[in-house]
Amino acid sequence: MKQLIFMCLSLLLILISCGQSAGNKIPIAILTPVTHPSLEQIEKGFKQTMEINNPGKYHFVTYNAQGNKMLMRSEIEEIAQKDYTLVFTIGTLASQMTTEVFEKKNLKTPIVFTCVNDPIGFKIISSEQYPGGNVTGVKEMLRFEEELTALIKHKTDIKNVLLVYNPAEPGLQKDQKEVERILKEHNMTLQTVEAFQTNELLAKVSPFISSADALIVLKDNTVVSGLDILVKLCNRHQIPLMASDLDSPDRGAAFGYGVYEIDFGIEGAKKALQILVQGMPPGTIPITPVADFTLRMNPDAAKRQGIQLP
């Protein structure tokens, strides 16, 4: 039995040691915090754009921390030791941890971050116009004013809005306050439901849904993962569901207002190309947002949620 286990382990080690070799390609590390469709889209956008510009020139190695911060730290240590030409980080925590570790180790490897909603607040950079050091990236921005205007345009009699979000996700508390402020300006009230896990959604949202005129979801991995439950509730009570991403209408939300996730990868790749091809120092490349906002509607879902689209 012991020999069998050792043989299996040896085989496993041999298999994993047969990893890809970079050859003469430029090695680029991609650090992603967890497996998630949106994050995969960002990674895909980054790789595709890099490949289109310089086919076969780059070798990408993806490090996935699987939601484990200790593992993420180990991966960053590994990235720091290997001679990567550039590091592409996805999300706030991966970006912050990478910049912190690289700074402490005094490493000069360029870092391009993406999908960070407040890079100055999280001390990743000191200025958006002139980030300094070896860091540049793409900022995440939401336009709640436009999003809510689009919602009000299709349902004029909204008085109470229900917002479901996970306060543990970075930056969402700030977004919640922003939504509350805008709604107040429109003489509407906001009811918030905080859910930390998808399995809490049904129990926590049900008591409030009947008194709401619309339901809003932020760019929230937890809530978007459990969107099907919210869709069912909204259909049952004929309340429009407004999401802040463009994939949710395909899953049953009446509206989705936001940017395509793949664009974060594409924008990140453009900055990486500026560093690798044009030779620009990362610290001189300004931080830019993905600003190509789109309103997507699902007519069938809208009908089920009490909205008649023209």
Added chain:
Amino acid sequence: MIFSILEQALIALPLIIGAYFTLSLLKLPDFSIESAYLFGAVSAFLAQELPLPLVLLSAMGGGMVVGAMVCFFNQILHIPFLLGAIVTNGLIHGLTQYCLGTSVSSFHLAFPFNEFNLLAGLAIILLIFMGFGIRSQLGYSLAIYGNNPHFFDNHQLSGRYVLLFGVLLGHGCAGISGFLFAQSNGFVDLTMNFGILLLCLTAIMVGKFFLKTHRPNILVPLIGVFVFFSIQQLLLRMGLNLKYFNAFQALFILVILSLGHRKQTLTLDHLGV
């Protein structure tokens, strides 16, 4: 690579020592060590304006608060330890949110010396104190309680204090580790404790696999944590697809258990260490 392993192992060493006390010596199903780790970081964050020794004490105190809570549930309210730990985790999650005010907060302490020196210094102090403590009557008392919780009662002694002392000490160590991790990464995060228990179990199992002793020994967590991070770094270097890292870790535990502890009879509450 060696420096990197050393740095990561030194950050996690207090946590593994703490887990060794509660999970292995006291043989408690102590899921709340994850909360002690988190709350230690939060307490240090709250005390960040104070001098470093007080920040360290605050981190240790934060961990101990979690330990005191779970002991209170278990010993005073007579809630089973596992359930008490789960309840504590829920309470601490809310308390952490209240204290932090947000899910992620930047955390930067400026030291007049290299951060690695702090890690090494703390590790040496912990190893000396805990090393002596563990080979004294204290360590043996914890091990006796783990093997037979009724031993002290049968000798007209209260085992409650042994449990309390062991849990407070273990959780205090976990709190220090939480602080070191947060300081090292530059932020305190509500989810920084996810997956910590698996790390603790794996490291202690590895330590016990290499050091086959039935006596309390500080070398168990020490060897365990260094071997764990060496293996992890090695796998990363070899290009293991990290999508499957958690599965690999679970498989690793199974292999270690089947190789090293086949004759050990595990009860429902035991975590294999």
